[in-house]
Amino acid sequence: MSHTKFGSSSLSDQDVRHAEHMIGPIPNALLAIHRCQNGGVLERSLFISDAEDEYVMEYLFPIPEGGLEPAEQDMVRVNTALQREQLIPADHLAFGMDGGGNYFSVARSDGSVWYHPLDTWEEDQSPAENHARTMERLSGSVTDFFDNLTEQ
Numbered sequence: 144m145s146h147t148k149f150g151s152s153s154l155s156d157q158d159v160r161h162a163e164h165m166i167g168p169i170p171n172a173l174l175a176i177h178r179c180q181n182g183g184v185l186e187r188s189l190f191i192s193d194a195e196d197e198y199v200m201e202y203l204f205p206i207p208e209g210g211l212e213p214a215e216q217d218m219v220r221v222n223t224a225l226q227r228e229q230l231i232p233a234d235h236l237a238f239g240m241d242g243g244g245n246y247f248s249v250a251r252s253d254g255s256v257w258y259h260p261l262d263t264w265e266e267d268q269s270p271a272e273n274h275a276r277t278m279e280r281l282s283g284s285v286t287d288f289f290d291n292l293t294e295q
Contacts, residue, residue, distance in 0.1 A: 154181040158207040166222045172285035181205045187292040200239040200247050229270035256281045256288040
């Protein structure tokens with residue numbers, strides 16, 4: 144699986160333990176992807192939904208703290224901020240983003256993959272109302288999501 148254009152540092156067990164201590168469990172399917180490519184820009188980044196909507200995951204967050212250039216974002220920093228602001232549900236773990244600052248996450252409860260378009264967030268609605276109105280389910284599993292990414 145060589146999807147990277149840059150980045151791709153190796154992932155140590157210590158990195159995983161530290162991240163999970165900070166943000167909770169990382170699903171095994173996502174860890175498997177990060178052991179092949181720990182963050183960066185993907186060559187295959189286009190996901191086409193069953194409704195034929197197109198989603199482009201431009202950046203896969205690396206697991207160790209520090210992040211990769213140019214975004215300087217990593218899974219711990221991003222999820223800490225998203226959870227603090229309640230921009231994604233508490234049982235979700237953001238693993239990537241598109242060029243517009245919208246996030247891709249995995250639901251820890253069932254492993255499904257979701258898209259979070261934050262540009263449609265309404266300040267006068269509660270986080271739960273915003274999640275219900277804006278979140279889009281893309282795939283039943285992390286493996287299925289990554290297997291269905293294609294080149295743009």
